[in-house]
Amino acid sequence: MPGSVQSIERAAAILQVVAASGGRLGVTDIAEAVGLAKTTTHSLLRTLLLVGFVDQDRSTGRYALGTGLLRLGSNLDVNELRARASNWADALAARSGHAVRLATLVGEEVIVVHHVFRPDDSAQVLEVGVPLPRATTALGKVLFAHSHQHTGQRTTRSGAGATAELAEVRARGWATERGEHEPGLGGIAAPVRGPGGLVVASLGVSGPQSALFDARGVPRSPVLTMVTDAAHSVSRELGHGGG
Amino acid sequence: MADRYVLAVDQGTTSTRSLVFDRGGRMVAVRQREHRQFFPRPGWVEHDPMEIWANTQRTAAQVLNDVAGRGDVVALGIANQRETTVVWDRATGQPVLRALVWQDTRTADLVSELAARPDADQVAERCGMAIAGYFSGPRLRWILDHVPRARERAERGQLLFGTMETWLIWNLTGGPDGGVHVTDVTNASRTLLMDVRTCRWDPDLLAFFGIPAAMLPEIRPSIGVLGVASALSPALPIAGALGDQQAALFGQACFSPGEAKCTYGTGSFLLQNTGTELVHTRSGSISTVAYQLAGEPVRYALEGSVAVAGALVQWLRDGLGLIGTAPEVETLARTVSDNGGCYVVPAFSGLLAPHWRGEARGLVAGLTSYVTKGHLARAVLEATGWQTRDVVRAMAADSGLSLPALRVDGGMTTNNLLMQFVADALDTPVVRPMVGETVSLGAAYAAGLAVGVWSDVEALRRNWHRAAQWSPSPARARALTEEYPKWERAVQLSIAWGVP
Numbered sequence: 001m002p003g004s005v006q007s008i009e010r011a012a013a014i015l016q017v018v019a020a021s022g023g024r025l026g027v028t029d030i031a032e033a034v035g036l037a038k039t040t041t042h043s044l045l046r047t048l049l050l051v052g053f054v055d056q057d058r059s060t061g062r063y064a065l066g067t068g069l070l071r072l073g074s075n076l077d078v079n080e081l082r083a084r085a086s087n088w089a090d091a092l093a094a095r096s097g098h099a100v101r102l103a104t105l106v107g108e109e110v111i112v113v114h115h116v117f118r119p120d121d122s123a124q125v126l127e128v129g130v131p132l133p134r135a136t137t138a139l140g141k142v143l144f145a146h147s148h149q150h151t152g153q154r155t156t157r158s159g160a161g162a163t164a165e166l167a168e169v170r171a172r173g174w175a176t177e178r179g180e181h182e183p184g185l186g187g188i189a190a191p192v193r194g195p196g197g198l199v200v201a202s203l204g205v206s207g208p209q210s211a212l213f214d215a216r217g218v219p220r221s222p223v224l225t226m227v228t229d230a231a232h233s234v235s236r237e238l239g240h241g242g243g
Numbered sequence: 244m245a246d247r248y249v250l251a252v253d254q255g256t257t258s259t260r261s262l263v264f265d266r267g268g269r270m271v272a273v274r275q276r277e278h279r280q281f282f283p284r285p286g287w288v289e290h291d292p293m294e295i296w297a298n299t300q301r302t303a304a305q306v307l308n309d310v311a312g313r314g315d316v317v318a319l320g321i322a323n324q325r326e327t328t329v330v331w332d333r334a335t336g337q338p339v340l341r342a343l344v345w346q347d348t349r350t351a352d353l354v355s356e357l358a359a360r361p362d363a364d365q366v367a368e369r370c371g372m373a374i375a376g377y378f379s380g381p382r383l384r385w386i387l388d389h390v391p392r393a394r395e396r397a398e399r400g401q402l403l404f405g406t407m408e409t410w411l412i413w414n415l416t417g418g419p420d421g422g423v424h425v426t427d428v429t430n431a432s433r434t435l436l437m438d439v440r441t442c443r444w445d446p447d448l449l450a451f452f453g454i455p456a457a458m459l460p461e462i463r464p465s466i467g468v469l470g471v472a473s474a475l476s477p478a479l480p481i482a483g484a485l486g487d488q489q490a491a492l493f494g495q496a497c498f499s500p501g502e503a504k505c506t507y508g509t510g511s512f513l514l515q516n517t518g519t520e521l522v523h524t525r526s527g528s529i530s531t532v533a534y535q536l537a538g539e540p541v542r543y544a545l546e547g548s549v550a551v552a553g554a555l556v557q558w559l560r561d562g563l564g565l566i567g568t569a570p571e572v573e574t575l576a577r578t579v580s581d582n583g584g585c586y587v588v589p590a591f592s593g594l595l596a597p598h599w600r601g602e603a604r605g606l607v608a609g610l611t612s613y614v615t616k617g618h619l620a621r622a623v624l625e626a627t628g629w630q631t632r633d634v635v636r637a638m639a640a641d642s643g644l645s646l647p648a649l650r651v652d653g654g655m656t657t658n659n660l661l662m663q664f665v666a667d668a669l670d671t672p673v674v675r676p677m678v679g680e681t682v683s684l685g686a687a688y689a690a691g692l693a694v695g696v697w698s699d700v701e702a703l704r705r706n707w708h709r710a711a712q713w714s715p716s717p718a719r720a721r722a723l724t725e726e727y728p729k730w731e732r733a734v735q736l737s738i739a740w741g742v743p
């Protein structure tokens with residue numbers, strides 16, 4: 001096959017063998033079935049294990065199809081997402097001193113799936129389930145920049161400026177909002193990735209514009225780093241980039 | 244100057260977690276590993292102590308590595324699943340059998356026999372709680388009765404007893420090679436073997452349960468240096484240890500009498516600080532040790548223990564296969580708008596507070612062909628809310644105090660449907676703190692206080708911040724008050740079902 005990537009071909013062959021075996025084969029049998037050296041097969045299986053495409057029975061060492069594969073067709077459950085992100089969202093709010101939100105795309109809508117209050121013990125209302133505009137919020141921009149309609153395609157409705165901003169969000173790995181959604185309100189958000197690298201959510205802080213950005217509109221670096229670090233930690237929690 | 248960090252190990256029923264906290268009480272690293280659950284017979288629940296020890300070492304080493312170069316880890320605090328019982332060989336470090344977990348009901352017959360003895364009344368009088376299979380003393384007795392030569396070897400000092408913190412501390416401080424054999428006072432208070440006023444092993448209770456004193460660990464304050472965790476790092480002091488529920492009370496900064504929290508994990512546990520006063524209970528809550536700072540008097544708490552909360556969700560996942568992960572229960576429950584008339588009483592191993600009926604068994608009531616898995620998921624979540632209402636009511640009767648707001652924590656608090664239901668069922672605001680891992684935070688606070696990372700509990704109180712609040716809706720609260728008798732009837736049925 002011209003242009004084919006060998007390891008992907010091999011991994012696909014392994015998945016077919018594992019699927020057909022109903023979880024009865026160990027590494028030796030699988031290597032034999034696909035006609036590869038045991039060490040090669042082993043390292044491919046390890047990667048497949050890491051991304052959740054196969055599972056290994058701890059006592060017998062045999063392989064079966066993993067839940068990651070079974071979930072490929074469906075989105076990550078939003079309640080699951082909240083549970084997995086919760087510790088890191090809390091830590092981000094505590095460290096930054098700002099309110100934290102986690103958002104995901106439900107169909108075409110940007111929906112808040114988790115909200116941690118600003119840690120000042122003032123009266124605040126839980127905003128889980130609230131839709132956000134995707135063009136004017138940092139959380140929305142991250143999701144929009146990485147949603148399939150926009151990767152490698154030209155947007156139809158938004159202008160060239162917006163397209164450029166989304167390309168920049170993709171390239172640098174974070175998005176900002178500076179009063180576009182609500183006057184005086186600022187936001188910084190970064191993408192959360194699932195096991196295969198797909199962006200599944202955005203995580204961000206919101207607070208007074210002046211607290212998040214300097215006079216030139218540049219994000220203040222401790223906050224920015226906290227946001228990207230937290231998003232990275234949640235991604236790792238979801239299995240992105242290995243344990 | 245490098246930051247000063249504190250390491251906490253939360254050895255729970257389902258997993259072992261290691262976390263690192265900074266001086267602001269903020270989590271900077273976390274690693275977690277589940278261990279296997281063994282169910283060798285109906286009602287029996289076991290863990291492999293060696294697996295738990297390995298998971299402790301592994302996750303602790305991982306977080307120490309995660310923060311390496313960022314700060315100095317100056318102390319270790321341990322919180323543990325309570326009442327789970329381990330007996331091991333002092334010379335080899337090998338357990339004589341797997342740990343008997345707090346949910347295990349194999350001691351039921353032994354407990355009825357003991358409770359029927361004419362001298363059984365002294366037990367509650369001395370240790371603060373009535374004889375029940377939930378506590379660790381009867382499990383220890385069962386092991387001595389069933390493992391060949393165990394009693395004889397225990398009397399000769401060859402076997403050691405411990406709850407999980409004791410087992411981990413002994414291994415961390417050298418194991419067979421000079422390991423320190425200690426327990427903290429909160430864990431000791433759950434054995435039925437300790438005098439709850441003097442906080443010493445009670446010779447009459449030991450005689451009553453037939454336990455050789457030679458195998459018991461030394462009882463120590465929860466907050467104070469216990470030894471050096473040489474298995475992890477050459478100079479890391481173990482400076483705090485508490486039962487997980489007491490640790491959560493501490494982590495929630497409930498330092499004053501009247502302050503209370505409820506933790507929603509495998510079970511759910513409502514604890515209310517009662518200060519230096521031991522409250523005499525009549526309504527189904529129990530009196531337990533809350534914590535003790537070295538050199539200070541013991542602080543007590545009232546407790547409402549519910550054995551099955553998150554475990555019912557796990558059953559929906561593993562037993563019925565209706566969901567793939569625990570949080571998906573909320574997704575399933577939101578496919579319908581009410582419970583469809585369905586109630587689940589999760590008396591898997593009897594009912595603890597406020598009923599204390601070991602013979603009760605679980606049931607699903609109100610089934611009609613209308614009921615779907617969505618209704619079942621709702622009933623599963625509501626069971627946790629109703630049980631909270633049961634224990635809050637019992638505790639209010641025992642303490643004479645009502646709760647202005649309920650502080651919550653634990654894995655189930657990410658479930659918004661459940662937390663709103665709890666707020667409505669109690670007609671009380673429910674608040675979650677910024678650190679959901681309050682068990683670990685409490686262990687870290689204990690250890691950090693002992694080595695001077697924090698000066699006093701007031702410094703800890705300032706770290707508490709509200710991360711979320713669920714406010715009751717008056718209309719829902721009224722509706723649930725009307726519905727409550729149905730739940731109570733389902734509970735009575737589950738008790739009746741278990742009566743032989």
Ligand SMILES: Nc1ncnc2c1ncn2[C@@H]1O[C@H](COP(=O)(O)OP(=O)(O)OP(=O)(O)O)[C@@H](O)[C@H]1O
Nearest residue numbers: 255256257508509553554556557569570653654658
């Ligand atoms: N979103 C959720 N909705 C409902 N239940 C949940 C949710 N997330 C977790 N759980 C349940 O909560 C429990 C896990 O919570 P947590 O991690 O606090 O418990 P744990 O610390 O492991 O318990 P323990 O200390 O008793 O071992 C599990 O029983 C799980 O079924």
Ligand SMILES: [Mg+2]
Nearest residue numbers: 255487508682
């Ligand atoms: Mg726990």
